[in-house]
Amino acid sequence: MWEEDGKVSPSPSTTSTMRPLWLLAALLALGQALPFEQKGFWDFALDDGLLMMNDEEASGAESTSGVPDLDALTPTFSSMCPFGCHCHLRVVQCSDLGLKTVPKEVSPDTTLLDLQNNDISELRKDDFKGLQHLYALVLVNNKITKIHEKAFSPLRKLQKLYISKNHLVEIPPNLPSSLVELRIHDNRIRKVPKGVFSGLRNMNCxxxxxxPLENSGFEPGAFDGLKLNYLRISEAKLTGIPKDLxxxxxxxHLDHNKxxxxxxxDLLRYSKLYRLGLGHNQIRMIENGSLSFLPTLRELHLDNNKLSRVPAGLPDLKLLQSSQHFQPLDSRQPLQPHSTQYSPTAPHQASTFNPPPSRGPGLNFLLLMQERSL
Known part of the structure; x- marks a missing residue:
């Protein structure tokens, strides 16, 4: 290590040692379509470089080049690094610093900017000015209540926006058209207006x-134009499956609702569903035939509801597995053919059904775990 003007830079030996580690770690994925888990700086840093190319190809977003950007894999030691932050490669980590505003002096070639766990309350018009190469922006666990309508305008290549655990009462306006993934859970949003996702042709998650979203909070046409693969509206105040998704x-995933x-x-238009999460609701009735519209369904979660029967319409349902905890589907107990009776006998009992493989594609498992009061 050496110092100049108060700044510390890595030594050449450190750089040569770390480079292979970074290149190997770049094989890990940043934002698969899974429930959000708060990430640390290194989780985001490891995603720089090649993964940007992979996400662009998978999402259909325009790539800036037909070959990997070798510059993105090469360590850059820009003199522009906000005070107190850690800057390496094209990643800037400014988390857990008590920041009240977005820091200045962020290098224009930054691709990952981590600002989680601060006290930022507002995103202003020029906060991200010049950051045209930014790929992922992490603003989780701040105090954001206000976002200027042009705050995200400079972010022409932004694909991942993580802005969960803030104080937002509305979905930010004018999101970048390049956006692929939006994580905005644990805010105070009550309404999804029509047009808020307009122009987001690359969005898939x-x-x-x-x-605190209720069914009435979704305006007709709120999701028009979107081609999502993944949507989670769990832990809200839904009393039914929202219309026109x-x-x-x-x-x-609609778990932990009402x-x-x-x-x-309700499910008529969702013929491409692979996983459906309806656990921890108050479901007493599933109308006969409503699940027959889901020919590609492989996972159905109905744990902790008020059902007394296995829902009808599941493909060739013949096998049952019961256990205190969910187990892999390789030790199954046969039922009587087409039996639909279900009777939990112990707390946390899970009943998992699987159609015989000889009948072709069908449901891989059905989780019907019910927790008894003690």
Missing amino acids: IEMGGN PETLNEL IQAIELE
């Missing part, structure tokens, strides 16, 4: 659970 959905019934038309 939205996590918006933990907001994107038909392209592969995963829909849904009471699944009616015939």
